[in-house]
Amino acid sequence: MDINEIIHTVFTDGVLLNYIPDYEYRAIQEQMADAIITAWYNEKHCIIEAGTGTGKTLGYLLPAALFAMHEDVKVAIVTETKALQQQLMLNDLPIIANAIRDITGTSLTYALCLGSNNYPCYRRLQNAIDTGSFDKSKEKEIYHVHDVVTKQPALTRFDIMAGESLWHTICRESQLCPIHTCKYKNRCSYILAKKNWQEANILVMNHYLFFSNIAASKSLVPDFKVVVFDEAHSIERIASNQLGFAINTEQLKENLEHIIRRRKGGALLERVLTYDMISEAMEVFDNALRQVQLSKKILNDIVKNLQTLRLRNPLAECLPLLKALEEVLRLFEKAEPETMDEDLRLEYEYHKASIMDIWHDLGMAVFMDEESYVYWLEKEKNSQVNIFICGQPLDVASIIHKEVLDYYDHCCFVSGTLSVNNSFEYFKQSIGCDNADTLILSSPFNFTTQSVLFIDTNDIDPNSEEFIDASVARLTFIVNMVKGRCLVLFTSYTMLIGVYEKMNDTIPYKIFSQHRVNASTILHEYITCSNGVLFGTHSFWQGIDLPGDLVRAVIIMKLPFEAPDSPVVQAKIEKIQKEGGNPFMKYQLPYAVLLLKQGFGRLIRKSTDKGVVAILDSRIVTKAYGKIFLASLPEAKKVYTLEELEKAYTAMMM
Numbered sequence: 325m326d327i328n329e330i331i332h333t334v335f336t337d338g339v340l341l342n343y344i345p346d347y348e349y350r351a352i353q354e355q356m357a358d359a360i361i362t363a364w365y366n367e368k369h370c371i372i373e374a375g376t377g378t379g380k381t382l383g384y385l386l387p388a389a390l391f392a393m394h395e396d397v398k399v400a401i402v403t404e405t406k407a408l409q410q411q412l413m414l415n416d417l418p419i420i421a422n423a424i425r426d427i428t429g430t431s432l433t434y435a436l437c438l439g440s441n442n443y444p445c446y447r448r449l450q451n452a453i454d455t456g457s458f459d460k461s462k463e464k465e466i467y468h469v470h471d472v473v474t475k476q477p478a479l480t481r482f483d484i485m486a487g488e489s490l491w492h493t494i495c496r497e498s499q500l501c502p503i504h505t506c507k508y509k510n511r512c513s514y515i516l517a518k519k520n521w522q523e524a525n526i527l528v529m530n531h532y533l534f535f536s537n538i539a540a541s542k543s544l545v546p547d548f549k550v551v552v553f554d555e556a557h558s559i560e561r562i563a564s565n566q567l568g569f570a571i572n573t574e575q576l577k578e579n580l581e582h583i584i585r586r587r588k589g590g591a592l593l594e595r596v597l598t599y600d601m602i603s604e605a606m607e608v609f610d611n612a613l614r615q616v617q618l619s620k621k622i623l624n625d626i627v628k629n630l631q632t633l634r635l636r637n638p639l640a641e642c643l644p645l646l647k648a649l650e651e652v653l654r655l656f657e658k659a660e661p662e663t664m665d666e667d668l669r670l671e672y673e674y675h676k677a678s679i680m681d682i683w684h685d686l687g688m689a690v691f692m693d694e695e696s697y698v699y700w701l702e703k704e705k706n707s708q709v710n711i712f713i714c715g716q717p718l719d720v721a722s723i724i725h726k727e728v729l730d731y732y733d734h735c736c737f738v739s740g741t742l743s744v745n746n747s748f749e750y751f752k753q754s755i756g757c758d759n760a761d762t763l764i765l766s767s768p769f770n771f772t773t774q775s776v777l778f779i780d781t782n783d784i785d786p787n788s789e790e791f792i793d794a795s796v797a798r799l800t801f802i803v804n805m806v807k808g809r810c811l812v813l814f815t816s817y818t819m820l821i822g823v824y825e826k827m828n829d830t831i832p833y834k835i836f837s838q839h840r841v842n843a844s845t846i847l848h849e850y851i852t853c854s855n856g857v858l859f860g861t862h863s864f865w866q867g868i869d870l871p872g873d874l875v876r877a878v879i880i881m882k883l884p885f886e887a888p889d890s891p892v893v894q895a896k897i898e899k900i901q902k903e904g905g906n907p908f909m910k911y912q913l914p915y916a917v918l919l920l921k922q923g924f925g926r927l928i929r930k931s932t933d934k935g936v937v938a939i940l941d942s943r944i945v946t947k948a949y950g951k952i953f954l955a956s957l958p959e960a961k962k963v964y965t966l967e968e969l970e971k972a973y974t975a976m977m978m
């Protein structure tokens with residue numbers, strides 16, 4: 325049988341019923357699998373938008389697995405969220421492996437790749453216990469972890485569940501790992517994992533590791549030739565983050581202090597330098613620490629009360645800090661690593677490399693000679709003093725083109741939201757792709773019977789105070805109508821807090837708001853409450869799954885245009901203007917359309933789900949561009965007044 329015949333057999337002959345009791349054949353799933361195989365055998369990449377309910381994971385896993393086995397190549401499946409990786413590893417890949425074995429008699433192997441500091445390091449763990457160099461309040465925990473890892477080495481951070489600070493003491497740090505000479509290498513979790521990666525047909529990893537692997541000259545995971553990106557709408561943003569830098573000034577201070585801090589056997593600095601150099605060395609470190617403090621103060625004065633500030637001119641204010649770090653590095657050069665024992669040498673090299681990285685990145689911001697970057701300062705959230713110096717490449721598309729599309733033989737990009745007004749132009753430009761097969765697979769759900777779309781036609785400026793008052797009235801009506809279980813999506817914390825303060829004591833449902841607790845805690849609390857209301861900003865627009873009765877209404881306060889004062893947004897707009905393009909049509913509008921589609925997609929997760937989507941920003945009908953938003957959304961029944969909404973909702977729920 326050729327691959328297409330096997331795909332057809334797996335989807336149609338009932339083999340999947342052995343592993344998915346309620347499996348139903350979906351022609352679009354087979355269409356997706358065929359499209360991927362056709363594109364790859366025609367030496368093309370492919371881009372597929374697969375709406376909710378198309379069964380996209382099996383739709384791409386089956387062709388990916390068969391291609392890996394037929395062509396004897398490794399295939400990477402790259403996703404954004406941990407939840408999806410778990411679903412692939414624990415559910416979908418075992419099903420596909422069983423189905424392939426039943427039909428062809430061959431075995432599929434697969435492995436989860438995590439960044440190396442997600443594995444425990446037995447050597448660091450043992451050293452911490454032997455030398456007592458761990459937080460004494462964690463004594464019970466560290467002995468427990470030691471016991472667990474001794475009995476079962478093939479574990480990761482997610483199996484061990486150690487607290488954050490203990491994990492930093494015992495996790496693998498690549499620069500502290502003498503992998504070839506380590507006496508624990510036969511029981512090392514990371515080495516065991518790497519062995520599995522080598523043998524696997526399919527590697528599952530996240531977008532962050534994928535782009536870190538590119539930044540590390542593709543040295544972190546075994547080489548593979550074929551990639552499927554799920555949740556592909558996120559890759560440009562993640563690539564920008566992973567290929568840029570963010571200097572944490574507080575962390576830099578802690579690193580420098582760590583090197584001179586007294587401990588058993590002497591400070592690291594005293595142990596790597598000769599006695600006659602110590603007093604000079606202390607002066608160098610004192611000066612570096614002074615410069616960090618001074619820079620933090622100056623940068624805070626520059627940023628004032630803003631959260632982020634674009635740097636348009638070289639950051640000359642940090643030149644003294646750059647020079648102070650240069651002195652530190654010069655000092656490190658005088659050390660003689662060949663005379664050190666292995667542990668000391670590794671620790672010395674680790675600190676030297678991390679200061680070198682910061683020195684390099686700081687130099688980019690101080691001189692700004694890399695013109696293709698955007699630079700900015702950013703205050704740490706919930707911190708009055710800590711500040712980050714950040715930089716990102718602006719033209720990520722050309723990097724993705726060179727490092728991904730040109731490098732890998734076959735790529736497939738999959739997501740529920742990649743097209744704008746039935747066109748992939750925006751997504752293709754964002755990843756530098758000019759030659760790919762494309763396919764849109766609509767959701768099989770019936771949105772006209774499963775959902776009602778309320779559009780607020782009040783022509784009120786969404787940036788006015790009046791808008792908040794008007795929205796609170798509509799929101800209260802909808803929350804009461806559906807009796808709680810609403811997801812309210814905001815584009816800014818300012819508006820979220822404004823609405824929260826006006827509604828918190830006026831509705832009979834508890835509001836779980838992202839401005840009060842972190843996103844994962846608030847989501848958990850909302851799920852366990854029978855009729856709460858969830859207020860969220862950016863991270864709630866995509867990637868959260870609240871099926872069934874967990875969401876009865878999704879309420880979108882404003883069309884999700886990116887904040888125009890964000891340094892990266894400003895820089896992208898200027899770049900398009902310089903190239904003679906229209907930034908609104910080329911970038912701001914398609915970005916907002918895709919995010920609105922994501923927000924809408926939070927409502928209907930299963931064929932039995934029903935509910936309301938309310939868009940309270942009337943620009944969707946009053947502005948010409950509103951048509952593009954509407955044309956990109958599923959075909960729901962539309963209503964324009966609260967009376968119509970109540971009628972339609974009651975009828976739908978009967």
Ligand code: SF4
Nearest residue numbers: 445446447501506512
């Ligand atoms: S090989 Fe490296 S990661 Fe593994 S136990 Fe040894 S030092 Fe730790």
